[in-house]
Amino acid sequence: MSELKIGEISKPRFEFRSFGQNFNNAWKRMSRLSVPVPEKVWERQSDEVYIISRTNDINNTKIRDGKMDIKTYVQTVDGLEQWNPLMKGEFPIAKEVLENDVFPAFQVEMPKLDKPTYTYDEFMTMIKANKDLAAVNVHKQRFGFMVNNTICEVGYVLINGARVTTINSESTEIEDIKKTITDCQLEGVENINYLQVIKRVIGMSDKPLAN
Numbered sequence: 001m002s003e004l005k006i007g008e009i010s011k012p013r014f015e016f017r018s019f020g021q022n023f024n025n026a027w028k029r030m031s032r033l034s035v036p037v038p039e040k041v042w043e044r045q046s047d048e049v050y051i052i053s054r055t056n057d058i059n060n061t062k063i064r065d066g067k068m069d070i071k072t073y074v075q076t077v078d079g080l081e082q083w084n085p086l087m088k089g090e091f092p093i094a095k096e097v098l099e100n101d102v103f104p105a106f107q108v109e110m111p112k113l114d115k116p117t118y119t120y121d122e123f124m125t126m127i128k129a130n131k132d133l134a135a136v137n138v139h140k141q142r143f144g145f146m147v148n149n150t151i152c153e154v155g156y157v158l159i160n161g162a163r164v165t166t167i168n169s170e171s172t173e174i175e176d177i178k179k180t181i182t183d184c185q186l187e188g189v190e191n192i193n194y195l196q197v198i199k200r201v202i203g204m205s206d207k208p209l210a211n
Contacts, residue, residue, distance in 0.1 A: 014080040016177050017168035018189045019157070019197040020211035026167055026184040027154045033183055034145035034152065041144030048140065051106065052198050054132040059086060059105040060195050062138075066091050066120060070105050078174055079191055092117040108132045136160055136198050147183065148176045159201040164209060166197075 051061040058073040060083065072086040087101045095113045103110050111126045118126075127133045142155035150171040157164050169180040181187060190210045192200075199205040 011172055012074065012082055012084050013151075013170045013172050014077065014082050014174050014177060015168060015170040015193075016080055016181055016186070016191055017166060017170075017193060018186070018210045019164045019166050019192045020189075020209045021165060022211055023154060023165050023167045023186075026186050029184045030145050030147055030152055030154060030167070030180075031143075033147045033180075035147075037144050037146050041142075044140070044142045044144070046140050046142075048138045050136045050138055050194065050198055051127055052134045052136055052195065052202070052204065053106040053108055054134075054204055056105070056107040057195055059107075060193070061102070061105060062194075063120070068093065068102070070101070072105070078178065080174055080177055081191065081193060091120040091123065093123065098123075106133060134202060134204065136202060138194075138198070148180045149173070150176045150180045152180065157197075159198055162201050164197065164201065 046064060048062045048064040051063070060071045062069055067088065067090045069088050070086040071083040074082040074084050076082070086105060087097070089097050089101075093102070094117055095115060098113055098118065099110065108130055111130070124135055127135050137160055139158040140155055142153045145152040145154070147169065150169040150173075152169045153167070155166045157166050167186070169177045171177050192210060196205065196207070197209065200207050200209060
């Protein structure tokens, strides 16, 4: 089995992730069980905009540094989710990409598109005009670890300013993630992805967080 390396692209991974207010015990165990990781992933911060669709839970769309990234849900195995890249693009973005990839991924009515390309601001105007879509500001402060050859992190996430804590383990190997969940005492904790947590925080879903 080839070893996973943080920050490098590999074949599609499975992921356990959850969100709540307090994962201090699991965080402590994860940090102590971790092998040394590259300094560049000790702590990372980013600002992103997620486009959330009331009618869609299978396509995850985010924008960071002027680039759009859409991942699509593939399957769940033993409670772990697998997502694959669907498209990558940057602004200004072509009309054809919006028609063929972006708005179909949102599963909402197509807006009228009469220009060859659209800037970020023009795109956001279309998002805000659709009652089934929401542009949500997400700030991430993430601390990286590696346990049982799975890429792990604990992070503070601000969702439109509301702070939640996240913890995750991801790998191409399902059994390695399951062992990490056990080792970090996370058994029984709900697997919650970014689409779900954002919907819960902004009121698009009435489900609670993990704690």
